[in-house]
Amino acid sequence: MRVTAVMNSKGGTAKTTTAVTLAALAAQEGRRCLIVDMDKQASATKQLGGSPDNDNLIPGLLGERALASLIQPTSVDDLDLVPGSVALANPSRLVDQIGHHTLLRSALDAVDGYDWVLIDTPGDLAALTIMSLTAATDVLIPISLGTSELDEVPLIQVAISATKKRLNPHLEIAGVVVTKVPVYGRNPAVLLSPFLDQLRKDFPGKVLDTFVRQSVSAMEAHGWRRPLTVHDPDGRIVADYRAVLHALDGAQAVAHAG
Ligand SMILES: Nc1ncnc2c1ncn2[C@@H]1O[C@H](COP(=O)(O)OP(=O)(O)O)[C@@H](O)[C@H]1O
Numbered sequence: 674m675r676v677t678a679v680m681n682s683k684g685g686t687a688k689t690t691t692a693v694t695l696a697a698l699a700a701q702e703g704r705r706c707l708i709v710d711m712d713k714q715a716s717a718t719k720q721l722g723g724s725p726d727n728d729n730l731i732p733g734l735l736g737e738r739a740l741a742s743l744i745q746p747t748s749v750d751d752l753d754l755v756p757g758s759v760a761l762a763n764p765s766r767l768v769d770q771i772g773h774h775t776l777l778r779s780a781l782d783a784v785d786g787y788d789w790v791l792i793d794t795p796g797d798l799a800a801l802t803i804m805s806l807t808a809a810t811d812v813l814i815p816i817s818l819g820t821s822e823l824d825e826v827p828l829i830q831v832a833i834s835a836t837k838k839r840l841n842p843h844l845e846i847a848g849v850v851v852t853k854v855p856v857y858g859r860n861p862a863v864l865l866s867p868f869l870d871q872l873r874k875d876f877p878g879k880v881l882d883t884f885v886r887q888s889v890s891a892m893e894a895h896g897w898r899r900p901l902t903v904h905d906p907d908g909r910i911v912a913d914y915r916a917v918l919h920a921l922d923g924a925q926a927v928a929h930a931g
């Protein structure tokens with residue numbers, strides 16, 4: 674089962690928007706998808722119409738109850754959700770466990786029937802993010818356009834390489850996707866080129882050529898608590914994410930050929 678952690682050490686880089694939109698688009702194409710919301714803010718849960726009062730997520734991670742029993746359907750066909758929980762704000766019950774980084778991986782071992790599981794992570798490098806990387810087969814990194822975002826790159830790289838070395842040797846980088854690219858002003862290439870040049874040096878062969886433009890519908894969808902595929906199905910941001918989905922599929926096909 675493919676398990677993709679959508680991560681960045683920072684908040685606000687469109688992790689949740691990316692996870693929910695890609696999962697909804699893949700579901701529309703007939704793949705059975707599951708989002709596991711590991712963020713205490715539970716934005717993915719809210720966008721999918723769920724409520725973040727999941728008292729059972731911590732017991733589900735501890736193996737006191739089956740994670741599968743926490744799965745809820747969403748308004749999107751073929752897209753299910755393990756809702757987030759405000760209780761994740763205090764993960765001490767989890768991190769007190771020996772080997773706590775493997776808790777989500779163990780909990781997901783007993784979940785099947787999905788083509789693609791996407792884990793939405795909190796936007797830091799604390800235990801729940803590392804737990805998500807440990808449970809994943811691959812990691813997708815949304816980076817929003819800006820120089821302060823580039824400052825995060827070494828931190829992201831260390832988190833991924835240390836997780837690979839110590840916890841999850843098969844973890845792959847599925848891709849780096851640039852988000853929130855402004856569409857106003859001069860030729861976007863003027864703005865993008867230096868950023869992309871640096872990013873391509875940092876993540877050779879991993880930066881997707883297709884990127885996600887800034888769009889007010891992303892903010893509206895947040896407010897309306899619905900996925901972009903429902904809020905603005907014909908909008909440019911959904912078209913951008915469809916291209917991202919296909920670029921990721923292509924990259925995965927190449928990586929797994931031969
Ligand atoms: N392409 C985009 N254009 C404009 N705003 C965006 C875009 N993607 C996300 N946003 C907005 O940026 C904020 C953070 O997005 P979110 O997906 O919650 O990021 P994260 O999960 O990384 O914190 C939200 O208000 C969201 O609506």
Ligand SMILES: [Mg+2]
Nearest residue numbers: 688689712716
């Ligand atoms: Mg988020």
